[in-house]
Amino acid sequence: MAAISTINKPIETAEEYVQSLRDMKTEIWAFGEKVSNIPDHPLFIPHVNAVAKTYEMPFPVKSHLTGNTINRFNHIHQGPEDLVAKVKMLRALNQQTGCCIQRCAGMDALNATYIVTYEIDKKYGTNYHERFKKFMTYLQDYNLVTIGGMTDPKGDRSKKANQQKDPDIFLHVVEEREDGIIVRGAKAHLTGVSGAHELMVFPTENMKEDAKDYAVVFSCPVNTPGITYIFGRQTNDSRKLDTEYPIDQGNPKYACVGGECLAVFDNVFIPWEDVYMYKEYEFAGMFVEAFATAHRQNYGACKGGIADVLIGAVYGIAKVNGVERVGHVKDKIADMINLSETLYAGSIACSYEGHQTESGAWRADTMLANITKHNTTKFVYDINRIAHDLSGGLLATLPSEADLRHPEIGPLIERFLAGTDAMSTEDKMRLYRLVETLSGGTAAVESMHGAGSPQSQRIMMLRDAKLEQKLKFAQQLVGCRGCNGCDGCKQD
Known part of the structure; x- marks a missing residue:
């Protein structure tokens, strides 16, 4: 070795x-x-x-x-x-x-x-x-x-x-x-x-x-x-x-x-x-399937953890802007929480539904792992969109730290970008830059294509969906002619 x-x-x-x-x-x-x-x-x-x-x-x-x-x-x-x-x-x-x-x-x-x-x-x-x-x-x-x-x-x-x-x-x-x-x-x-x-x-x-x-x-x-x-x-x-x-x-x-x-x-x-x-x-x-299943299992946890940080930063911005108790702001933060926790729930679910392989090692449930990653490709963008909505235009027009530190124009930034007493202008700027980093560009693309692009999850979802079995469930329920009955509807 x-x-x-x-x-x-x-x-x-x-x-x-x-x-x-x-x-x-x-x-x-x-x-x-x-x-x-x-x-x-x-x-x-x-x-x-x-x-x-x-x-x-x-x-x-x-x-x-x-x-x-x-x-x-x-x-x-x-x-x-x-x-x-x-x-x-x-x-x-x-x-x-x-x-x-x-x-x-x-x-x-x-x-x-x-x-x-x-x-x-x-x-x-x-x-x-x-x-x-x-x-x-x-x-x-x-x-x-x-x-x-x-x-x-x-x-x-x-x-x-x-x-x-x-x-x-x-x-x-x-x-x-x-x-x-x-x-x-x-x-x-x-x-x-x-x-x-x-x-x-x-x-x-x-x-x-x-x-x-x-x-x-x-x-x-x-x-x-x-x-x-x-x-x-x-x-x-x-x-x-x-x-x-x-x-x-x-x-x-x-x-x-x-x-x-x-x-x-x-x-x-x-x-x-x-x-x-x-x-x-x-x-x-x-190899591809074993790795992909394990890797897609992770995404609800990893992106859920990052979303926790992003939600906290957006909530802090709402507080310094004095709008944390406004109804639509609370609703949008609740939406972010719902999306994040749904991702995490997917990671937990595919873990509990895992099975033991002949090697003795355990692996997550393939279908639920793919569902988790596929949701990530959508939900992270939804979370980011809400973060951008609640942060406002300053997210794109915030001056640099060099300007903040400048003896001539720094006091102007301190004064005119100030918010409530919840935090200083400097700390407000820190949260805005954090939101920018967590929700933009490279981080978003990684959520889309890391562990496989969306179509790769759809392929595995369709492969494992047992569509013929689902058809027989429907046929049996309504008495379609030609239904194979209970034998054709058994779970694998």
């Missing part, structure tokens, strides 16, 4: 975690420059801070592999209580940070790999599952952060992976060696590279035999030679570079979303012991 050479003892604190990133010296391209001092660079510090929160609030659980106490992000779910605990953990962390925690994709990739490697070994007699359990034990013992790399750039979306004009548009194996494989290609939208130790890579679509070289699952340290990371721009991200005026950043300590990157693999070596599927193409779809 390719262990991280600079980490030789368990990480126990947030401070030790940040230092581990300094020691790894992972490089990310951003704004035309290669950055290697990630934990100390203002563009990345907030993203690192968000992950560090998971060391401050580790939500400990007992490992089923070793019996040791571990961070829940490195846990394989052992029952519905674990699935529910995961949801509650995510909401609590998002309430504390107001942003993506960045560890969900890694956690979900670990659980998906645990489930699917067991199935592959059962069919082919391979030893992927045992390999993976060794990797899991390593993660747990050293308390490492793992991220997930699923989505390929896709290129011409009318064509499958092996049909692309550029064969590297989808990540694939280009060479086999006695000691491992060589991979080439790319993965897009990688959340959390700036704060990660390990990377899990797996397919993004169903595959047939002619695409078997693309059917690969593996892990590797994020600083593995041959991987180039290119940082994605976010709305107002250059404000993070102006450290003298943190108010304008909106959420200066944690920023927004997860600091996504494009990862390009240029003939990267992966030792066999870190490979958990290779050429078993018929299991690619199982």
Whole structure:
């Protein structure tokens, strides 16, 4: 196994975690420059801070592999209580940070790999599952952060992976060696590279035999030679570079979303012991579904937690504007609460309705997880719209903090943007910038496309909806001729 050479003892604190990133010296391209001092660079510090929160609030659980106490992000779910605990953990962390925690994709990739490697070994007699359990034990013992790399750039979306004009548009194996494989290609939208130790890579679509070289699952340290990371721009991200005026950043300590990157693999070596599927193409779809179900389970909790922060900020703005008791304002805040809690309820429901797989690990209910994520693609925009409505035009015309601090015009801002005695003009500006960050641009798009775009949820919803069974319910109820009766209406 390719262990991280600079980490030789368990990480126990947030401070030790940040230092581990300094020691790894992972490089990310951003704004035309290669950055290697990630934990100390203002563009990345907030993203690192968000992950560090998971060391401050580790939500400990007992490992089923070793019996040791571990961070829940490195846990394989052992029952519905674990699935529910995961949801509650995510909401609590998002309430504390107001942003993506960045560890969900890694956690979900670990659980998906645990489930699917067991199935592959059962069919082919391979030893992927045992390999993976060794990797899991390593993660747990050293308390490492793992991220997930699923989505390929896709290129011409009318064509499958092996049909692309550029064969590297989808990540694939280009060479086999006695000691491992060589991979080439790319993965897009990688959340959390700036704060990660390990990377899990797996397919993004169903595959047939002619695409078997693309059917690969593996892990590797994020600083593995041959991987180039290119940082994605976010709305107002250059404000993070102006450290003298943190108010304008909106959420200066944690920023927004997860600091996504494009990862390009240029003939990267992966030792066999870190490979958990290779050429078993018929299991690619199982990986996609297991991961997608786990990841979509999260969204009602994550976005519900962020919505809690946004609702609080909007309520504070209403108070400083003196309208918190006005009827229509109260009604709109109630609508925000209803939407947020409905999302959270979906995450809780799919957790309680989960089931045990043959591997022993538990997974959420696929239908309800997809419903939860699909609702997120709508409800978050509805919540944001109400936030914009109640915040008013100042959300778009607020002066900068530099103007607030200026000795000549600062007093004018203090005077003419003042509200009630509920808070100062400066604190009012802080809340407005927070609303701007939580409800605009990148954060909204992430709610739409993170864990899969809406159509991917509809496909799985329709697949699992048992429409013929529903038809028979209706036929039997009204006595349609040709109804198969009770035998045709039985639940699966």
